[in-house]
Amino acid sequence: MSKKKDRAWFDSPKLRELVAQHYANDQIAASALATDPRVLARLRERTPMAKATLLKLLRRFAMQHAIGAVTDELIVDTRSR
Numbered sequence: 001m002s003k004k005k006d007r008a009w010f011d012s013p014k015l016r017e018l019v020a021q022h023y024a025n026d027q028i029a030a031s032a033l034a035t036d037p038r039v040l041a042r043l044r045e046r047t048p049m050a051k052a053t054l055l056k057l058l059r060r061f062a063m064q065h066a067i068g069a070v071t072d073e074l075i076v077d078t079r080s081r
Helices: 013-022 026-033 037-044 051-065
Strands: none
Touching: 013 026, 013 037, 013 051, 026 037, 026 051, 037 051
């Protein structure tokens, strides 16, 4: 059995809002946050992702926009829904 199926998947509605406020489209955001545009497309489409991916995006966003410390409050475990 694949371990990927057993992995917890996470979402970050707040990060989705922040990215939409600061960047016009996924290409610009991907360039600024040094990530793949497909990752941002998945974020916009509300597709759950690995926690490490979301934390990486939050850290990069926080460094550029001074939103303060990255907290787990911005990341939601989809299993709790």
